[in-house]
Amino acid sequence: MSKITIQVEKPLLSIKAYAQLVNESEKAISNQIDxxxxxxxxxxxxxxxxxxxxxxxxxxxxxxxxxxxxxxASWN
Structure with missing residues (x-):
């Protein structure tokens, strides 16, 4: 089995930044957290x-x- 290393660029995102990233409203993101x-x-x-x-x-x-x-998901 091969080893894969994944690096998370920003481990924490504000609700506003995440909402912009996924093209959702801040309210929708807050509701998903709740x-x-x-x-x-x-x-x-x-x-x-x-x-x-x-x-x-x-x-x-x-x-x-x-x-x-x-x-x-397959990448073959």
Missing amino acids: DGMLPYVQPKPRGKRYINMTALLMLTLQAEEKKPTHNR
Whole structure:
């Protein structure tokens, strides 16, 4: 098995920056956080929330591993 190294350019993104990246509204991103769909960190109680891009990458990789082989993305 080969080893793959992935580097996350920005491990934390503000809601505004993430919303711009995925072309969604800030409200939609806040709702996704509230619904438990996006991992986030909040350094201070009632403080600004940041999307945890490293955790999001890990969730994506785990979801890909759970897919049946015939549904996985293929680059062949």
